[in-house]
Amino acid sequence: MTENEASPVDVIDEAPVATPDHTKRNNRVIWLLLSATFIVILNETIMSVAIRKLMVDLQITAIAAQWLSTAFMLTMAVVIPITGFLLQRFNTRPIFIAAMSLFSLGTLTAAIAPGFPVLLVGRVIQASGTAIMLPLLMTTLMTLVPAASRGRTMGNVSIVISVAPAIGPTISGLILNSLSWRWIFILVLPIALIMLLIGIRRVENVSEPEKVPIDVFSVILSAFGFGGLIYGLTQVGQGGDVPGMVDGVNVGMWVALGVGVIALASFIARQLLLQRKDRALLDLRTFRFPIFTVAIVLMAICTASLFGTIIVLPIYLQEVLHLQPLATGLLLLPGGLIMGLLAPFVGRLYDRFGPTVLVVPGSILVSAVMWTLTMVTENTSPYLLLAAHIVLSIGLALMFTPLFTAGLGAVTPHLYSHASALVGTVQQVAGAAGTALFVAIMSAQTAALAAGGASTDAAAAGGVRMAFLAGAIISVFGVVGAFFIRKPADVPADLAFAH
Numbered sequence: 062m063t064e065n066e067a068s069p070v071d072v073i074d075e076a077p078v079a080t081p082d083h084t085k086r087n088n089r090v091i092w093l094l095l096s097a098t099f100i101v102i103l104n105e106t107i108m109s110v111a112i113r114k115l116m117v118d119l120q121i122t123a124i125a126a127q128w129l130s131t132a133f134m135l136t137m138a139v140v141i142p143i144t145g146f147l148l149q150r151f152n153t154r155p156i157f158i159a160a161m162s163l164f165s166l167g168t169l170t171a172a173i174a175p176g177f178p179v180l181l182v183g184r185v186i187q188a189s190g191t192a193i194m195l196p197l198l199m200t201t202l203m204t205l206v207p208a209a210s211r212g213r214t215m216g217n218v219s220i221v222i223s224v225a226p227a228i229g230p231t232i233s234g235l236i237l238n239s240l241s242w243r244w245i246f247i248l249v250l251p252i253a254l255i256m257l258l259i260g261i262r263r264v265e266n267v268s269e270p271e272k273v274p275i276d277v278f279s280v281i282l283s284a285f286g287f288g289g290l291i292y293g294l295t296q297v298g299q300g301g302d303v304p305g306m307v308d309g310v311n312v313g314m315w316v317a318l319g320v321g322v323i324a325l326a327s328f329i330a331r332q333l334l335l336q337r338k339d340r341a342l343l344d345l346r347t348f349r350f351p352i353f354t355v356a357i358v359l360m361a362i363c364t365a366s367l368f369g370t371i372i373v374l375p376i377y378l379q380e381v382l383h384l385q386p387l388a389t390g391l392l393l394l395p396g397g398l399i400m401g402l403l404a405p406f407v408g409r410l411y412d413r414f415g416p417t418v419l420v421v422p423g424s425i426l427v428s429a430v431m432w433t434l435t436m437v438t439e440n441t442s443p444y445l446l447l448a449a450h451i452v453l454s455i456g457l458a459l460m461f462t463p464l465f466t467a468g469l470g471a472v473t474p475h476l477y478s479h480a481s482a483l484v485g486t487v488q489q490v491a492g493a494a495g496t497a498l499f500v501a502i503m504s505a506q507t508a509a510l511a512a513g514g515a516s517t518d519a520a521a522a523g524g525v526r527m528a529f530l531a532g533a534i535i536s537v538f539g540v541v542g543a544f545f546i547r548k549p550a551d552v553p554a555d556l557a558f559a560h
Contacts, residue, residue, distance in 0.1 A: 087205045089263060090153065090201065090205075090264055091198075091201065091202060091205065091206075091214070093157075093256075093259065093260060093263060093264055094157070094194070094197060094198045094201060094202075094264075095198065095217055095218070095220075095221055096256065097157070097160075097161060097194060097256045097260065098194045098195060098198045098221045099220070099221045099225050100164075100225075100249070100252055100253060100256060101160075101161075101164050101187070101190060101191040101194050101253075102191060102194075102195070102221055102225040103225040103228070103229050103232070103249075104133070104164075104168075104187055104191065104229070104249065107229040107230070107232060107233045107245055107249075108129045108130050108133075108184075108229075108233065108245070110230045110233040110234045110237060110375045110379075110386050110389055110390055111233050111237055111242045111245060111386075112126045112127065112129075112372075112375070112376065113376070113379050113380070113386075114237060114241075114242055114386070115129070115177075115242055118241075118242065119176060119177045119180075121177055123376070123500065123504060124500065124501075124504060125177065127372060127496060127497070127500045128181065129180065129181060129184050130368075130372060130496055131291060131493050131496050131497050132181055132184055132185055132188070133184045133185070133187065133188040133191075134188070134291075134368070134489045134490075134492045134493035134496065135188075135287065135288060135291045135489070135490075135493045136184075136185045136188035136189060136192065137188045137191055137192040137195075137485070137489040138287045138291070138486050138489040138490045138493060139192075139283060139284045139287055139288065140188070140189050140192035140193070141192045141195070141196060141482050141485040141486045141489060142279075142280070142283050142342055142343045142482055142486055143275070143280060143342065144192065144193055144196040144197070144478075144481075144482050144485070145196070145342065145343055145344070145478050145479045145481075145482035145483075146275045146342060147193065148196060148197060148200050148478040148481075148482075149271050149478055150271065150272070150275075153197070153201060153264060154260075154264050156193060156197055157194075157197065157260045157264045158257070158260060158261060158264075159190075159193065160190045160191075160193035160194045160197065161190060161194075161253060161256055161257040161260055162190070162257060163186055163187075163189045163190030163193070164186075164187050164189075164190030164191060164194075164253055165190075165250065165253045165254055165257055166186055166190075167183050167184065167185070167186030167187030167188070167189070167190060168183070168187055168246050168249050168250045168253055169183075169246075169250055170182060170183030170186055171183030171184060171187065171246040172243055172246035172247045172250060173243075174243075183246070192485070192489075195481075195485045196478065196481040196482045196484075196485050198218065198221070199218070199465075199469065199477075199480075199481035199484065199485070200477050200478045200481045202214055202215070202218065203469055203470075203474075203477045203480075203481070204474070204477060212408040212409065212410075212411035212412035212462065212463075212466050213405065213408040213409050213412055214408070215408055215411070215462050215465050215466040216404040216405040216406070216407055216408025216409070216411075216462050217404065217405060217408070218462075218465060219400075219404040219407070219408070219458070219461045219462040219465065220400075220401045220404045220405075224397055224398075224400050224401040224404065228393075228394065228397035228398070228401075229371070230371060230375050230389065230390055230393045231390035231391065231393050231394040231397060232245075232390065233245055233386070233390060234386040234387050234388070234389050234390020234391065234393075235387060235390055235391075236248065237386040237387070237390075238385070238386060238387035238390075274340055275342065276331070276335060276340060276341075276342050278331065279328060279331055279332065279335070279341070279342035279343070280342065282324050282325075282327050282328035282331060283324075283325075283328050283342070283343075285320055285321070285324035286321055286322075286324035286325030286326075286327075286328050287321070287325070287486075287490055288321065289317045289318065289319075289320040289321025289322070289324060289325075290317075290318065290321035290322070290325065290490070290494070291321075291490070291493045291494060291497055292317040292321075293314050293315070293317035293318030293321055294318075294493075294494050294497040294498050294501065329345065332344070332345050333345060341479075343479060343482055343483060343486070344476060344479035345483075346476065346479075347472050347476050347479055347480045347483055350471040350472050351471075351545075352467055352468060352471035352546065352547060352549055353468045353469070353471045353472055353480065355542055355545045355546055356464045356465075356467055356468030356471070356546060357468055357483065357484060357487050358538075358542055359420070359424070359460065359464055359539055359542045359543065359546065360461075360464050360465070360468070360484065360487060360488055360491070361487050361488070361490075361491035362491070362535055362536065362538060362539040362542070363427065363457055363460050363461065363464070363539065364488045364491040364492045364495065365491045365492065365494055365495030365498075365532070365535060366427060366431060366453075366457075366495065366532050366535070366536055366539075367457055367492070367495070368491075368492035368493075368495045368496045369495035369496055369498065369499035369528065369532050370431075370434075370450075370453065370499075370529075370532070371393075371496075372496045372499060372500060373499045373500065373503055373525055373528050373529070374393070374446070374450070375389050375393070376500075376503070376525075377437065377521070377522070377525045378392065378443070378446070380518075380521050381439050381518050381521045381522050381525070382439075382441070382443060384443065388443075392443060392446065392447050392450070393450060395447065395450070395451055395454075396450040396451045396453065396454035397454065399451055399454050399455060399458070400454040400455070400457060400458045403455065403458040403459070404458055404461070404462055407419060407458055407459060407462045407463070408462050408466070411462055411463050411466055411467075411548075415463075415547065415548040416463035416464070416466070416467045416546045416547065416548060417543075417544070417546060417547060419459045419460070419462075419463045420459065420460050420463050420464065420543040420546045421540075421543045421544060422456075422459060423455075423456045423457065423458070423459025423460040423543070424456070424460060424536070424539045424540045424542075424543040425456070425540055425543075426452055426453070426455060426456030426459070427453060427456035427457060427460070427536055427539060428533065428536035428537060428539065428540050429452070429456075430449050430450075430452050430453040430456065431453075431529055431532045431533035431536045432533045432536075433449055434449060434525075434526075434529040434532075434533075435526050435529045435530045435533055436526070437522060437525055437526055437529070438519075438522050439516075439518035439519050439521075439522045441522075460539075460543075463546065464546065465484070467546055467547070467548055467549060468480070468484065469481065469484065470548075470549045471549040495532070498528075498531060499528040499529075499531065499532065500528070502524070502527050502528045502531055503524040503525055503527065503528040504524065505524070505527075506523055506524040506526075506527040506528075507520045507521050507523065507524030508520075508524075510523045510524065
């Protein structure tokens, strides 16, 4: 989209409104993108309930097994920044075909994987396709849907982004009850291929490509930056024979974190330089809009809480309370369904009342649940956990739609593709960080308690409590930030910055 000279205040709610001739086409494209994105995002968390089975079948540790989820999100965090370039350079249809083709290839690779390394490669290929779909959906929606009705449409996007990962463990549990872990991919493959064929026939081009260069050095810096940070986080609290351990100090962890911080700082500096000539891989001028900045921080907190809970809770239910995978999946199902049912309703409330009345109570509910989960023991009732998960899902449902809508709506239209890429990048990094941090803290505390003589169940429960304590502390910052979210149209002129 061509750049204009109007201030963000003037263009904040502007987006091309579909002409009557294109309304049916636009709706069809949006719904196809929503359906395809739901399928690919579902796979972010579908492996969480399978971790215990994978540990036994593939003879790997919990830290290695959780990389099947972490590597998926990390790959997305590395690839998503490139999508800002792809969405500007290519039409809607070829990008959709490329994304679904990659996802289908990755699913096939995972289904026939002879061992852990090939399975991990399949997950990475899957993630490469998934990474393209999310910003494609966001940018297309922001371009085609008028500002007045974005809340309702973003409610549908929230179903994709929040509900798909939430019900992933349930679907996994249902499959693993009677089939091997390979069927998680075997059953998804035909659905992915059908969506690919439908897309080839029905997805039409709704964007206007521009010839923009790609900065390869920025791609390399982003890979080392995000990769180093996430790998370092997975090593927090590890000991024993972990690679890089020297005299009791995890040198590998500190090296990875150092490389990540330096590379990410270099990446940011390079983008600030390149964006002066509109050549940035990821245009950081989106952060000049205060609402977008606050919204993306809150999204990171919500996502870290969601993915950390999704990975740790099933481990707790199976390892400590000794529930079967099917029971674990069913226990997590009501929360996912409630989140899906609430999303469109929350979108309509946003259009009518704005984000504050939704985000503030939502953040309070999320924080309250995280603090409640810090008190779980080896004797905690599964029904209490069911109730906690439902309340957590309600809180997240109240937050996701307003944050996406207000955050993306706050930037100028010519920055939509970069804003969508940034949202996806931060969300995936936060999800990967939340997963890695929760599992690392849980593992470290469990080992410490076991070494102190605690029983297996008591030690595992103590590890889970410590993981949720970290999440609870983070959630407090979400409550504070929620009071600063407002609808873009309500932003005073002196708070909106020209690009």
